[in-house]
Amino acid sequence: MNIIIIEDEVKAARSLETIITEVRPEAKVIAKLQSIESSVKYLTENKQPDLIFMDIQLSDGLCFEIFKTVKISCPIIFCTAFDEYSLEAFKANSVDYVLKPFSKNDIIDAFRKVDELRSFFQQSAITGLNDLLAQLTPPTGKKSFLVFKNNKYITIATDSIAFFYIRNELSTIKCFDLQEYTVNQSLDQISSLLSPSQFFRLNRQYIVNFSAVKEVEHYFMRKLYVKLVIPTPDKLLINKEKAPTFLSWLENR
Incomplete structure (x- = not known):
């Protein structure tokens, strides 16, 4: 079985390859x-593999863009942190998923489903995939967020948001005018709604707007130190594995 891994984080790709080798030596x-x-x-340019493991959010956008150019006829296992509705939609279309961070058992279960449904994958799963992806993925990202503050509902334009971050265990919006608002979605959910060309997930705690990035410095252990145009509660650091992806995001616009 020939497999392709489409994953923008080198460490995650290596970990996945190691698990695949362990559970499927052939x-x-x-x-x-x-x-x-x-x-x-x-x-x-190449013959399609027997199976693809595909991350949802890649260095230059959401993976769904691939399907607009290439017709994929093999089963796909998505690696994702989408909400339950989206996950169930993928399952109904017979395309499996594994939640990050995934375990060895998750990969074993994914392979088992591929084995059981291989004929179904080949005959009908891919047929409706593009329609499904079009429904799940807004082409340009969410334009605004509805928040509740001071006993009022307020609409916050996405362009006015400098960054999202976790504050007191709550997802919080920080605007360029320094106003803050809490939202009910997790950062994983928020990230899936945003335009990948406009916002970048720096780490587990922060998602930043391209317009908010002031400068980037080299830091210890090959990390990057990101400074924004407005102050942040924490020092924004990107690990060495994710640094190339972030620099590519800054450059390829």
Whole structure:
């Protein structure tokens, strides 16, 4: 079985490859890709694999863009943190998923489903995939967020948001005018709603707007130190594995 991993975080891709090798010794990971651009190029120029493990959010956007250019005829296992509605939609279309951070048992279960439904994957699962993805993925990202503050509902334009972060265990909006608002969604959910060209998930605590980035400095242990145009409660650091993806996001606009 030939497998492709499409994952923008090098460490996560290596971990996934290790688990695949352990649970399916006969399988071979023939390519590890990090972006929409490289995935489209590879899938256009090479024979399609038997299976693809695909991250939802890649270095240059959401993976759904791949399907607009390339017709994929093999089963796909999505690696995602989408909410339950989206996950159930993928399942109904017979495309499996694993939640991050995934375990060895998650991958074993995913392979089992692929084995059981292989014929169904080949005959009908891909047929309606593009329609499903179009329904789940807004093309340009969410334009505003509805918040409740001082006993009032207020609409906050996404363009006015400098960053999202976790404050007192709550997802919080910080605007360029320094106003703050709490929202009910998790950062994972918020990230899936935003335009990937406008916002970047720095780490588990912060999602930043491109317009809010002032400068970036090299830091200890090959990390990056990101400074915004407005103050942040914490020092914004990006680990060395994610640093190349962030720099690529800054450059490729």
